[in-house]
Amino acid sequence: MRNAFFNSLYQVAKSDDRLITLSSDTGALVLDQFREGLPSRCINVGIAEANMIGVAAGLAMSGKIVYVYAIIPFVTMRCYEQIRVSVCCQDLPVKMVGVGAGVDYSTLGPTHHGLEDIAIMRLLPGMTILSPCDDISAAALAKVSYQIPGPVYVRLDRSGQPQVYTDSQADFIQGLNLLRKGKDVCIVSTGRIVNTALQVAQQLAKASIEASVIDLYRVKPLNAEMLMSVIKQARCVATIEEHSIVGGIGSAISEILAEQGQSYRLTRFGLPDSFCRQYGSRDYLHKLNKLDSDYIATAIQQSLLSKVR
């Protein structure tokens, strides 16, 4: 996914010499193209993220469009206050690109997990949050991020496989895509775990439960109107995200549902409110944290059996 994103961004950078990339000693391979083709506009600023954001702000105030790249905790939490003040208060075209959604870095432990990023970036006024689920959406959202005039946070995975989208012409402007239609449950997901949402829908279909699946590729600003138009067609709602259960898309959607004037049954699936000190494969960590398709499909079935709405 990160390769697809940066390959697409490279095409933009070739035609716009205002585009600069900064990394804090990250991107050994994915930035190779920039380093070789546009060396003066691809700078490793060293392991110093607070300064990286400030330098990005200064460049942006001088007419540049700046992409800063690091593993998620380091390009969000480590330099959060610099993003808040230097970038967001001044509404600058600085794009924070983080890699390693959820427990993507499953062997590296909580220092490298991206569990809180959606929650904290969602708080920042003027911030757009983009969250591709595969290579095609990552490539498309690279171009979308460039066209947005203000600050953007892009949440990436290392891998963009398996593909969710088959059509590279798919629309990535509205904020979400309806991947599958169903009248029983509307599943909203974001990022690579959209694949799990689709698997859940398939498993539910075997039990004659029809599920919609929404890819919420833009978490902020959230297209509430379009989202509600799909949700209203189903009997209940579920959110699936590889993020802390606190503050992510489950929280964002519950805020919207709470203001609808009628009640909706919402079940949220995400990583628990704890640090994941287990190690191993990503699938293993998902299973351990009840974020695998078998668990989620069963839980949704049980939810539907109980009183709806």
Add this chain to the structure above:
Amino acid sequence: MAKRILNGPSAIKEVSAKDSLVATLRNKAKWVRREVLEMCLAAGAGHIAPAYSCADIIVALYQGGILRVNPKNPKWPERDRFILSKGQGCASLYAVLADMGFLPVGELRTYCQLGTYLGGHSESNVPGVEAFTGSLGQGFSIGAGMALAAKMDGKSYLTFVLLGDGELQEGSVWEAAMFAGHHHLNNLIAIVDRNKLQAINFTEDAMKLEPLAFKWEAFGWDVKIVDGHSFEDMLPLFRGLRARNSDKPLAVIAKTIKGKGVSFMENKIIWHFRIPTGEEIAQARKELSI
């Protein structure tokens, strides 16, 4: 008297031919301090002493003919960049910008009051204010980015960042110092307002900065030390900056006195954020009378 102050020091008296630029700048600095006092008194808020320690430096840069800026075109692309990274000293900057015509002098007394754009930390909505600062350390990295942009674009403008000495305790300052040294940003000038005080302590008692010049040198910078209240000392140094023959950025350690200009505020910890009351007001006005 009030009307004269509202019209700015330029209107108070035109220096006669025999008066030196230094005398003019001294007058302007005194007016700035008086205006800062009245702004803070009207608001019942603000940082007076931090604004006083850097007032002469700001006057020297803007009104001593050092910075290339244009009040009629604040966003002129070729302008020199000045960032007040110690954003709490902004009252002096606002006063200087007003005196130069970036904003009406009459608006200064709205500082920190209902509906104003003259915020209590360097507010980039104010014409001529380059960057939004107040969270210490951040303005310095922004300045490094601007200096880098000038290099990338082959522009000749200089970037000045004025830092508080307490601000140097922020780790990101040294990230930026390392960055600027590494990238040979010789178009970047950091001026340290070395008043030896921070909000609630002396710097050397809270977390010592000395040997400060050595630190900057170790990070790849040239260092100059000046008296930050002496125009005779500052102007020759500042005038030579454009012709400086070095591939290193320059740190100017400006020795200053916090609260400079009002005797009872000078070098006193308590005055970081205090506003004078009662007899203190009359005394301050008397000492700053022009």
